[in-house]
Amino acid sequence: MNRSHSYFQSRISKLQKCLKDWKVKGCVVEDPIDLFYLTGIVLSNAKLIVTNTQSHLFVDGRFIQVCRENSPVAVSLYEDKAAQQFLSDVSSLAFDSQKTSYDQFIRWKRLFPHRLEPVPGLLKSLRLIKDKQELDAMQKSAQLNWKGFLHLKKSLKVGITEQELALKFELFVKQHGAEKLAFNPIIAFGPNGAMPHYEPGKTKLKKGDLVLIDIGVVVDHYFSDMTRVLFFGPPDINLKKLEASVRKAHAAALKKCKPNVSIGQLDQAARDSMDKDGTTQYFLHTLGHGVGLEIHEFPRLKYNNAEKDLKLKPGMVITIEPGLYLPGVGGIRYEDTIVITKTGYRNFYKS
């Protein structure tokens, strides 16, 4: 990936343009992923302060050396006085109210006696739209995830445990270039699939089991996310019906995916489709979520939440993952990750 200073400086410039919207003269970024997005450096316990005219990175002793060599903006060791000095001409400061702890807020209040403006998700609108480099990384991440899925599919056999399969997946993707797993793989046999966030256990695979596989990897810092369900032998007739309903809901949501459609409508389309099948009561979560440098990014796709009116735009990457869960019987989820294009969407996965 491009790691030039100008690449990151242009992101910081975009952040500077947001200051006007928030009616502030500066902002402080402390979240490690946000800091990586703006500087290209993996940091913790650091602060990037951005004002209308300048930006400055404050770090502790562990990171000063790597930052002196790589930071796209001026850097120095953090001290309260140095931060106050840098902010001496600033009358208002935005902070990320979702990510800043209560204690940290109190510290800022003591340090900065002027107006502190809470902004939930300071970088969410910037990180929402992925550029070409980011999309290339996400495609690579999805491709490797898909290869890992095929490897898992080949590995299914009577008696193998969920944990053994999860490890097989991890070893395979690590040997093929994954930096890390996007999350602990969810591999659930039979009734275990009824728990949407199941942790793989020692359950052994047997003929007739449903196998739910929810996996993701990280390549070039970008996350992938995909769920498939495999029938290991002749399926239960009720689960077959649920599967058909999930597939229809999935297709109904995808059909809506193009610029200017609001994200609430996607979830609504999936629910309308399930309503026709009488299955909506078994849909226990939202339709999907943003994904990128984290597995769960803004927005959440739900028909009735605060973000429902957000309009799709080219470059937005979201998951579409309707699921139906029958306690004690099993669960079906079908998940793709897609990017919105000028005319519709591109799916990172094949069917």
Next chain:
Amino acid sequence: MNRSHSYFQSRISKLQKCLKDWKVKGCVVEDPIDLFYLTGIVLSNAKLIVTNTQSHLFVDGRFIQVCRENSPVAVSLYEDKAAQQFLSDVSSLAFDSQKTSYDQFIRWKRLFPHRLEPVPGLLKSLRLIKDKQELDAMQKSAQLNWKGFLHLKKSLKVGITEQELALKFELFVKQHGAEKLAFNPIIAFGPNGAMPHYEPGKTKLKKGDLVLIDIGVVVDHYFSDMTRVLFFGPPDINLKKLEASVRKAHAAALKKCKPNVSIGQLDQAARDSMDKDGTTQYFLHTLGHGVGLEIHEFPRLKYNNAEKDLKLKPGMVITIEPGLYLPGVGGIRYEDTIVITKTGYRNFYKS
């Protein structure tokens, strides 16, 4: 590990005893690791509310099934009204001010019109002292980490990259029972070791290089942490001197490890030792930190911070990791993880 309901209920009882110290009638726990500590269930977006007389776990649809089967306390789907109902007789509520975001605090303020009491690190005093089961898990975790280190040591050869070594470590420990890595391994050749939080790259090993290895694994949910430095060929004379200074500082700190010594004294002992060698200026971080269900737990070991007067007690698990860093040349860190015993300490590692 013991996963009986009574095991977790006794932890919740201990938390109830803390309510008096905080002068409140109840508390809310939302941090996933804290929730795991109190319930034995891996959760996100959940709330455990504990009052003097009862406790109740609120979760979302994804987790209701797993909680109905495994929760040591009553459980239901979260709704604002249900939480308010449960709290109707409660006049004051403690929350974790380190872990609760500003937005979440504002939500609680709206939901709960009475007194909200900020407590930094709500569970830190509970989690600080490890019981026998936890120590057994930590010993197992350390043993596997050590095996992984020996595997790395054998794998050193001219031309191998830092990333290749990091992957070798990961594959080995995963195949030998690690749930996951405790953190991205720090494997740094030569001058790269001068950055305490370096990420392994494509640098190739060559004769005469210093190899800094900082590794940890997770076994039964418990983290291990260890750093060693290997000389791959005849060492630079200056680095040899730094190494001797780090070893002396390490021994000086360990000598202090027994009940009732304050943690600030440990860091001070290491610094006093370095002062004699004239190396303290190259010591860029604190002496160590607590470790357990997370890689960095309370407390941080520093001579001059807010926690410096905390007294060592049997069952506390901490790292002792002095380090010296010469920009452009290399870094030396020597890290053990130890548990305080009735009479002194036990080191999870050999020399």
